[in-house]
Amino acid sequence: MLVKLGDDNIKINSKKIAQLAGVSRSTVSRVINNYSDISIETREKVLEVIKENGYYPNLSAKKLAGKKSGIIGLLVYTGKSSFNKKEYKKISESLYYSELISKIIDAAEEVGYLVLVSYINKEGTTWEKIFANGIIDGAIVISGGKKFKEIENLIVSDNKIVLLDYEKNIATKTVATINPDHFQGGYLATEYLLKKGYKKILHLTGEIKRKTSIKRARGYLKCLEVNGIKVSKVIGGKFTEKSSYKIINDYIKKNKKFEFDGIFAGNDYIALGSLRALSEHKIRVPEDVAIIGYDNMELCEYTTPKITSIKHLDDYVAKKALKKLMELLNGERGNIEMTKIEIVERESV
Amino acid sequence: MLVKLGDDNIKINSKKIAQLAGVSRSTVSRVINNYSDISIETREKVLEVIKENGYYPNLSAKKLAGKKSGIIGLLVYTGKSSFNKKEYKKISESLYYSELISKIIDAAEEVGYLVLVSYINKEGTTWEKIFANGIIDGAIVISGGKKFKEIENLIVSDNKIVLLDYEKNIATKTVATINPDHFQGGYLATEYLLKKGYKKILHLTGEIKRKTSIKRARGYLKCLEVNGIKVSKVIGGKFTEKSSYKIINDYIKKNKKFEFDGIFAGNDYIALGSLRALSEHKIRVPEDVAIIGYDNMELCEYTTPKITSIKHLDDYVAKKALKKLMELLNGERGNIEMTKIEIVERESV
DNA sequence: TTGTAGGCGTTATCAC
DNA sequence: GTGATAACGCCTACAA
Numbered sequence: 001m002l003v004k005l006g007d008d009n010i011k012i013n014s015k016k017i018a019q020l021a022g023v024s025r026s027t028v029s030r031v032i033n034n035y036s037d038i039s040i041e042t043r044e045k046v047l048e049v050i051k052e053n054g055y056y057p058n059l060s061a062k063k064l065a066g067k068k069s070g071i072i073g074l075l076v077y078t079g080k081s082s083f084n085k086k087e088y089k090k091i092s093e094s095l096y097y098s099e100l101i102s103k104i105i106d107a108a109e110e111v112g113y114l115v116l117v118s119y120i121n122k123e124g125t126t127w128e129k130i131f132a133n134g135i136i137d138g139a140i141v142i143s144g145g146k147k148f149k150e151i152e153n154l155i156v157s158d159n160k161i162v163l164l165d166y167e168k169n170i171a172t173k174t175v176a177t178i179n180p181d182h183f184q185g186g187y188l189a190t191e192y193l194l195k196k197g198y199k200k201i202l203h204l205t206g207e208i209k210r211k212t213s214i215k216r217a218r219g220y221l222k223c224l225e226v227n228g229i230k231v232s233k234v235i236g237g238k239f240t241e242k243s244s245y246k247i248i249n250d251y252i253k254k255n256k257k258f259e260f261d262g263i264f265a266g267n268d269y270i271a272l273g274s275l276r277a278l279s280e281h282k283i284r285v286p287e288d289v290a291i292i293g294y295d296n297m298e299l300c301e302y303t304t305p306k307i308t309s310i311k312h313l314d315d316y317v318a319k320k321a322l323k324k325l326m327e328l329l330n331g332e333r334g335n336i337e338m339t340k341i342e343i344v345e346r347e348s349v
Numbered sequence: 350m351l352v353k354l355g356d357d358n359i360k361i362n363s364k365k366i367a368q369l370a371g372v373s374r375s376t377v378s379r380v381i382n383n384y385s386d387i388s389i390e391t392r393e394k395v396l397e398v399i400k401e402n403g404y405y406p407n408l409s410a411k412k413l414a415g416k417k418s419g420i421i422g423l424l425v426y427t428g429k430s431s432f433n434k435k436e437y438k439k440i441s442e443s444l445y446y447s448e449l450i451s452k453i454i455d456a457a458e459e460v461g462y463l464v465l466v467s468y469i470n471k472e473g474t475t476w477e478k479i480f481a482n483g484i485i486d487g488a489i490v491i492s493g494g495k496k497f498k499e500i501e502n503l504i505v506s507d508n509k510i511v512l513l514d515y516e517k518n519i520a521t522k523t524v525a526t527i528n529p530d531h532f533q534g535g536y537l538a539t540e541y542l543l544k545k546g547y548k549k550i551l552h553l554t555g556e557i558k559r560k561t562s563i564k565r566a567r568g569y570l571k572c573l574e575v576n577g578i579k580v581s582k583v584i585g586g587k588f589t590e591k592s593s594y595k596i597i598n599d600y601i602k603k604n605k606k607f608e609f610d611g612i613f614a615g616n617d618y619i620a621l622g623s624l625r626a627l628s629e630h631k632i633r634v635p636e637d638v639a640i641i642g643y644d645n646m647e648l649c650e651y652t653t654p655k656i657t658s659i660k661h662l663d664d665y666v667a668k669k670a671l672k673k674l675m676e677l678l679n680g681e682r683g684n685i686e687m688t689k690i691e692i693v694e695r696e697s698v
Numbered sequence: 699t700t701g702t703a704g705g706c707g708t709t710a711t712c713a714c
Numbered sequence: 715g716t717g718a719t720a721a722c723g724c725c726t727a728c729a730a
Binding site: 699700701702703704705706707708709710711712713714 | 715716717718719720721722723724725726727728729730
């Protein structure tokens with residue numbers, strides 16, 4: 001029967017608690033905030049009354065009086081390209097971040113924080129409201145590779161912000177950042193294939209101009225170089241199942257053969273399309289050709305064979321982001337960190 | 350340059366705005382709250398100063414002064430069974446609700462609300478904090494078929510709550526509820542198969558004791574009855590790919606044939622397992638046997654053939670929940686509503 | 699160790 | 715139509 005209000009349904013506050021405990025409001029405050037200059041008996045008495053009445057200090061008042069609220073903002077920026085063009089997407093249209101968002105909420109809970117989630121849409125609306133409303137202590141911004149710089153200018157400099165960008169690697173002095181290590185991801189994927197005995201590896205990626213693609217490709221090439229492998233080929237397309245299916249299909253028809261024994265796919269959709277194309281040409285996976293995907297989406301579990309994939313550890317990232325934010329809240333300076341990467345082994349390699 | 354503080358980085362508040370506009374704080378307040386008893390010139394002048402200085406009223410103060418905060422809580426209860434047993438799960442462990450959660454955040458944004466997301470864990474922690482902290486105006490509780498009753502007792506009666514339960518249909522007088530229409534889902538799925546010409550339909554579901562299963566099965570049976578179909582069979586198992594694969598596989602081996610021409614699967618994993626089992630026995634889908642799943646998970650898109658599935662419209666549910674909550678906030682009474690259902694047509698039927 | 703008083707930024711009430 | 719003033723619930727000097 002907690003949060004139970006008084007019999008007359010009158011809101012309970014520190015004044016009431018003070019009355020019931022026979023002390024002053026400041027004493028109640030001292031107990032709540034765990035101050036030391038207070039006698040043991042008084043503290044226990046107050047705590048008892050607090051518990052009996054299911055009293056929780058009012059957060060608004062607390063925040064207003066200068067304390068932290070224990071609430072952080074989580075802003076998801078799923079804009080398509082330029083911030084000015086307002087080509088933003090709602091959170092629900094970008095389920096890509098679902099898991100990360102959930103992990104952050106959980107990680108926050110672990111350190112006693114609540115999370116106010118919203119997406120950054122256009123100027124003058126939600127996110128401004130969040131930063132200006134005097135509720136949150138700090139915020140984590142998931143930027144999804146979009147132009148954070150444009151947002152940055154609009155944010156008060158003394159806001160405590162951790163930028164979590166899965167795509168671009170933005171250098172910014174105003175906030176702490178966590179960036180994806182695409183190079184490392186590309187390197188690891190390639191190395192994994194090599195270790196498994198595949199030596200002629202094709203890297204089939206999405207839009208080749210995107211930094212994501214470039215960094216992963218560099219990791220791929222570097223790994224081949226380090227291991228003294230001469231055969232390399234990068235084909236760009238789109239990050240879709242359809243695109244990769246067509247590319248592999250056309251390639252085989254044109255060349256009358258498929259000379260690679262491994263494919264490092266830029267993401268799981270690409271892996272899926274490749275798999276379908278190879279299957280239709282009776283090329284077996286992983287016996288003839290191995291495929292490794294990227295992102296470790298759920299669909300990898302439900303293909304035949306199941307797709308081995310590269311994963312940026314959401315768990316790690318979420319905890320890291322929280323830790324960084326807590327550091328900022330404690331006055332420490334922010335810096336840049338990279339994500340941690342893992343290979344989820346399944347059947348396609 | 351919004352949210353930009355003054356030159357000296359001094360926090361801007363209504364007092365400052367009042368000074369700059371040459372009016373009193375009350376007048377500023379009137380402008381902010383769109384009150385009518387104010388001259389046009391004064392209003393415009395104040396609005397100008399507000400805009401120039403990127404002023405946003407402090408939410409904590411607003412709430413403290415008795416206004417709504419514009420923040421609602423979203424509590425996800427992913428407990429395994431009994432609330433007392435503390436067998437709760439974190440949000441990230443129940444990705445099943447990811448889409449719904451996102452939709453709710455978006456729907457809230459559309460009516461100018463922010464969402465404080467958390468999960469209900471054990472007594473005395475997060476959710477109590479949320480309900481008692483004087484920040485939220487109301488809350489949506491996603492209960493996932495678990496024992497909401499136990500939570501209900503712990504919630505102050507005058508809290509504005511919309512209960513969103515995808516599994517059980519709980520009758521409760523204290524809150525507005527939105528329940529899943531499993532009966533309707535089962536009916537629609539069956540009807541869809543019949544309309545497509547499949548007449549011998551097997552209903553393969555998960556744990557048969559669960560209300561979810563029972564209601565869907567009733568819908569299935571009712572539909573067959575209405576359409577004068579005599580052939581019916583319900584097999585229970587688990588809501589997993591493995592389970593359904595085994596069931597279909599065993600069934601075919603035992604009976605040396607598969608006499609049904611349609612399968613209504615209790616969820617998409619079951620559909621997937623059935624598909625795999627049938628494929629291995631060279632039974633073609635949908636030529637020989639049609640399969641319809643339930644939940645419309647993303648994986649339906651990536652199977653061969655793609656799985657047709659039943660979907661409770663998250664979009665609809667989210668908007669409905671928000672609308673209900675707004676009604677509660679406006680003093681109207683809560684009642685019970687059902688979810689809306691849709692068939693997502695793909696290739697397996 | 700404890701109590702008093704003033705302030706955080708807003709809104710509502712009551713004057714004018 | 716506008717301006718003082720007292721709340722809202724808490725925290726933090728400062729005083730005792």
